[in-house]
Amino acid sequence: MTPDLAARFARIALGHVERPYPHKADHVMDGDADSYRPQAVHPIFYGSFDWHSCVHGYWLLARVRRLFPDLPEVAAIDALFDRAFTAAKVEAERAYLDRPSARGFERPYGWAWALMLASELIVQDSPHAAPLAPLADAFVARFEGFLPKLVYPVRAGVHANTAFALVLAERHARVTGNTAFRALLRDRAEAWFGQDRAAQAWEPSGEDFLSPVLTEALAMQALLPADAFAPWFAAFLPDLANSQPDTLFAPAQVSDRSDGKIAHLDGLNLSRAWAMGSLASAVPGAAGAVLREAAARHLAAAIDEVAGDYMGEHWLASFAMLALTGTDGAVAA
Template identity: 70%
Template sequence: MTPARAATFARIALGHVTREYPHKPDHIMAGDTDAYLPREIHPIFFGSFDWHSCVHGYWLLARIQRLYPDIEEVAAIAALFANAFTADKVERERAYLDRPGARTFERPYGWAWLMMLQSELEIAGSPHATTLRPLCDAFAQLWRVHLPMLSYPVRAGTHANTAFALILADRYARVCGDGRMQTLMAERANQWFGADRAAQAWEPGGEDFLSPTLMEALAMQRLLPPDAFASWFSGFLPVLASGTPETLLTPARVSDRSDGRIAHLDGLNLTRAWAMRELARTTGGHVRDVLEASAREHLAVALDEVAGDYMGEHWLASFAMLALTGLD
């Protein structure tokens, strides 16, 4: 990714993470007097359309700050972080989890993105990593408790997708040395997905921004030993070398980018490109060629749609960053 594109992404994220949007759908009302004042309840992640979009907007900015330290926008990122990441604000974010019913708040999508943000700050050696850690520790513990209780994985192509959360949480566990979490996730992934064969890839759904098929494959790539993954993947997508399932390899068409849910399909094209590139790294021969070619096609139709309409602009740059720079 070029520094110019990184600067564009930074300007997009800086414009949205501090912009309050009136619709906050995941707030839990405990009574008639339970007013929702975003800056009071979420003093760090109050902006963008929703809490999780603000979190991964911060992740995007942290990654740009680390990978592109010479661009002009880094000064604004540093000022934002200095103002946002204070012990008091982190504690107020954490205290929200003490509310009745908060165990389902942002589960698991927001949890996983918060762990990704923590891992990015840790890799950069940022002093803000220490400040944010109590909030991340709270979500990591919720995740460890939740995993054994989840009898069946959520295979939707939207926020609840279990495999996507496993992928992001695995990156956090690797960076932060959380072997207990890694072991637990590997066990659960094997139980949920280990017997899956010949994926039909009946996708996309009309509101997907994640590929259930590719997220499952990427989670297994992250959590299985290389030889075990190679064996599993050959049975999971056995005819991939022949260009099938075609539905998986054909970019999605977006009919209305002003519709927030239909606009999800731009995200699907970006996350497919990201997953295909990651999977191609550990495959060979014609399978790798098919994945790389399809990733290029998906990027070509989605990359220039990151900015334009607010319904996509407040979140798509994060997934474009994953597609262009990879998970690690």
């Protein structure tokens, strides 16, 4: 990660977080009078094609601001945040959740990204952290109400993936010192994934942007103590040192970047790089080397594809930032 690349990512996000159209709504109509205009309903997160992509576009900008505070783009980021994170606008976003038909709104992907954004503002002691807190608190409460009811995890490689939400929510729990919330996340991860062995890795599917196998491992790494994670991971991917299952280690091919679902596969390459890089830090010897080498291949396959067609441009830079700086945001060479 370099200042030039961070500036490029910032310019991409600044170009779409306030772009209202095209827009894909996650909105249930309750009646004929229930119209939907993005900016009226979501006065902060109306851009970037959909609500969750707008949230993590703001997260990307917050991370750029923390890691590279001297960039010229930071002035535009600060001005944007001053416009966006007002008490009135945050309350409008929070109030949307009170609609009876909004119970499943952005569950769990958007919930998790909202917490990731809030935690990024908290760690940099941003003046915008406090105004956003009521919305973050609402999503913590939603997680607390929902996770105990989720008997089975969602293992798909798209937005509903449970493990991905756990990873982002865990960071918020840790940053805020919410030990009860983190304990809930760990309890559910152990219940869902604790007995998983010898993962088959039948992936990717045609529109994955997450690896079900690697994202599960990333969640367990985030939530288990190191001495518990090591034996679990060794049993989960027992032939990792031999690059098996081999489907995990070949970057996905993207045939049409103007197709929003096929373009997900660029995100898969980036999120695999993120997961592999994180996991490699906890895995010694040949298995760790396999992960590091595969992470580099996946990153190289997608890093130049974060801009171009809007179907990818409205979200891919966020996943590139994850791949390059990790969950917590450290600049690596």
